Amino acid sequence: MSEKLQTLIIEDEELARNLLRSYLKDQPDIEIIGECENGFDGVKAINDLKPDMVFLDIQMPKITGFEMLELIDHKPHIIFTTAYDQFALKAFELNAVDYLLKPFSKDRMLAAIEKVKHHIQNHETNDEKLEELTNLRPGEGFIDRVVVKDRHKIHIITVDKIRYIESLDDYVMIYTTDGRHMKQKTMKYFETNLDPKNFIRIHRSYIVQVDNIAEIQQYEKEAYIVILKDSAKTKLKISKSGYKNIKEVLHF
Amino acid sequence: MKHPLTNNYRLLGYYALFWFVIGVINIVLQVIWYNVPLIYSLLDTGTNYVLYPLLGSSIWYSIRYNSLEEVTIGRLIIFHFIAASILCGIWVSISYAIFQPFITKEKHFLKDGLPPKILGGYVMYAIYLVFFYAVNYYESLKEKIKKEGEYKSLIREAELQALKSQINPHFLFNSLNSISSLTVSNPEKAQEMVINLSTFMRYSLMHNEKEMVSFSRELENIKLYLSIEKVRFGKKLNAEFEIDSHCLEAEIPNMILQPLFENAIKYGVYETTEQVTIKSTCECDGNVLKITIVNDYDASTIKRRGEGIGLRNIRKRMEIIYNQPDLMKITDHKTSFEVQLIIPQKQALS
Numbered sequence: 001m002s003e004k005l006q007t008l009i010i011e012d013e014e015l016a017r018n019l020l021r022s023y024l025k026d027q028p029d030i031e032i033i034g035e036c037e038n039g040f041d042g043v044k045a046i047n048d049l050k051p052d053m054v055f056l057d058i059q060m061p062k063i064t065g066f067e068m069l070e071l072i073d074h075k076p077h078i079i080f081t082t083a084y085d086q087f088a089l090k091a092f093e094l095n096a097v098d099y100l101l102k103p104f105s106k107d108r109m110l111a112a113i114e115k116v117k118h119h120i121q122n123h124e125t126n127d128e129k130l131e132e133l134t135n136l137r138p139g140e141g142f143i144d145r146v147v148v149k150d151r152h153k154i155h156i157i158t159v160d161k162i163r164y165i166e167s168l169d170d171y172v173m174i175y176t177t178d179g180r181h182m183k184q185k186t187m188k189y190f191e192t193n194l195d196p197k198n199f200i201r202i203h204r205s206y207i208v209q210v211d212n213i214a215e216i217q218q219y220e221k222e223a224y225i226v227i228l229k230d231s232a233k234t235k236l237k238i239s240k241s242g243y244k245n246i247k248e249v250l251h252f
Numbered sequence: 253m254k255h256p257l258t259n260n261y262r263l264l265g266y267y268a269l270f271w272f273v274i275g276v277i278n279i280v281l282q283v284i285w286y287n288v289p290l291i292y293s294l295l296d297t298g299t300n301y302v303l304y305p306l307l308g309s310s311i312w313y314s315i316r317y318n319s320l321e322e323v324t325i326g327r328l329i330i331f332h333f334i335a336a337s338i339l340c341g342i343w344v345s346i347s348y349a350i351f352q353p354f355i356t357k358e359k360h361f362l363k364d365g366l367p368p369k370i371l372g373g374y375v376m377y378a379i380y381l382v383f384f385y386a387v388n389y390y391e392s393l394k395e396k397i398k399k400e401g402e403y404k405s406l407i408r409e410a411e412l413q414a415l416k417s418q419i420n421p422h423f424l425f426n427s428l429n430s431i432s433s434l435t436v437s438n439p440e441k442a443q444e445m446v447i448n449l450s451t452f453m454r455y456s457l458m459h460n461e462k463e464m465v466s467f468s469r470e471l472e473n474i475k476l477y478l479s480i481e482k483v484r485f486g487k488k489l490n491a492e493f494e495i496d497s498h499c500l501e502a503e504i505p506n507m508i509l510q511p512l513f514e515n516a517i518k519y520g521v522y523e524t525t526e527q528v529t530i531k532s533t534c535e536c537d538g539n540v541l542k543i544t545i546v547n548d549y550d551a552s553t554i555k556r557r558g559e560g561i562g563l564r565n566i567r568k569r570m571e572i573i574y575n576q577p578d579l580m581k582i583t584d585h586k587t588s589f590e591v592q593l594i595i596p597q598k599q600a601l602s
Binding site for chain 2: 013014015016018019022037038059061062083084085101102103156158
């Protein structure tokens with residue numbers, strides 16, 4: 001390889017960054033093009049700098065390494081680093097992505113870099129693996145929040161702010177108390193990862209937050225709609241199986 | 253179970269006294285009221301109220317091996333009828349043998365007295381049966397209560413053990429990673445951190461043996477814990493303490509504070525990029541020590557789920573130790589999170 005490997009470090013702890021830097025210092029074919037202290041900066045840096053390789057910490061303030069994966073347009077080769085996270089490890093093993101367990105040795109890190117170089121030489125990408133990884137999360141219970149990116153701004157939506165979700169082919173539109181956000185995820189993902197006590201799949205195209213339902217109206221024989229609690233009184237169709245789901249959650 | 257009379261000398265004493273009193277009353281009545289010759293009265297009393305009680309005490313064994321729960325009623329009645337017959341047979345025979353030398357003339361008295369004596373023997377057997385069953389029941393009940401108490405304290409112990417906080421592996425590995433980094437950049441600091449970490453670990457292991465410690469000791473440990481975390485988080489973590497010096501003598505459950513600080517770091521410090529202050533205040537009035545820990549948090553990124561497992565364990569631990577509820581109060585001020593512990597004191601703090 002003639003060119004140096006453009007490397008980005010995303011790690012919230014200074015000491016951990018120092019260690020990585022000192023390990024990489026004497027590697028002639030590696031160039032550190034940036035360091036980020038949190039996930040927000042990390043997403044921006046990956047999209048702007050388009051690194052070849054990223055050392056990515058999982059547990060970080062604001063947004064986690066996993067959530068970052070959902071927001072990046074450019075998919076570099078990623079070496080995950082984590083101290084202790086059973087769910088992350090399970091996800092890594094299922095997807096055979098490389099990861100470093102802190103504290104790790106220099107040799108272990110170099111072995112991981114060798115693998116990345118090998119992938120690059122063979123023009124292998126790990127886009128699919130990363131995609132699967134984001135769908136595997138959260139592992140532990142239901143999700144608390146959803147991260148979305150509109151143009152250049154990242155929003156963190158805590159699930160209590162979600163009013164309803166509408167399916168748009170490969171995307172979903174998430175309607176929140178302050179607006180709406182598009183995200184590349186499936187309805188299936190939200191159906192399985194949002195707490196079913198609070199979110200009901202009422203239709204192939206809709207998932208509704210229970211507290212946001214104002215009333216359920218019958219407009220034809222065996223055809224119902226929900227009316228939401230907003231000023232526009234949004235009306236959403238209910239399918240047959242959706243009606244069953246609503247009945248189950250609301251006990252009527 | 254041993255025989256209640258030989259096992260419990262007090263009961264034996266009462267038993268002897270009871271029959272002695274009955275015997276004396278019998279003699280007095282017979283001699284004074286019925287003008288029975290003293291020698292006959294003594295013989296009568298001796299066989300009825302000394303010999304029978306001696307023989308009757310063996311009835312215990314007949315009930316011991318015929319528990320009411322395990323044997324059918326029919327078998328029970330047959331068994332006791334046979335046992336009563338044998339006992340009465342022995343008793344009447346011995347009584348006869350004792351009477352024989354003294355009664356020379358009116359032998360028919362002995363013959364006439366036989367049916368009521370045998371009947372009396374059976375009645376006495378029945379009374380003994382009831383008595384021993386009652387004793388047996390009482391003894392097993394006592395044993396059961398004792399065992400239950402033992403079980404309860406065992407369960408309490410086990411529960412307490414389970415609720416005690418374990419060192420979070422996440423904390424441990426992150427600290428080790430910091431040390432690993434420091435060995436390169438600042439070996440002296442690395443050494444200091446290894447020592448701090450060891451001291452902290454030792455303290456947390458010690459709490460398996462000791463339930464209560466002084467507040468000052470616990471506080472020292474917390475400061476140690478924070479100093480380790482401070483190496484990781486740098487100026488992002490800011491801890492402030494406002495402690496009344498006369499509270500330091502208070503007694504407090506071991507390692508009860510560390511999970512609170514761990515929580516504050518997890519939700520406060522870890523989730524933001526700005527500096528977070530964890531402020532601890534404490535006051536003691538009369539017989540309680542109140543510790544309040546407040547940390548800021550970023551409400552836009554996390555939805556606090558109220559009481560996590562760490563806090564719930566502390567609440568339960570407090571409940572078990574002090575046997576009263578609501579010693580932990582949680583208040584979510586939306587931008588800050590407050591936990592208050594109320595720790596009752598045996599002795600008033602001066």
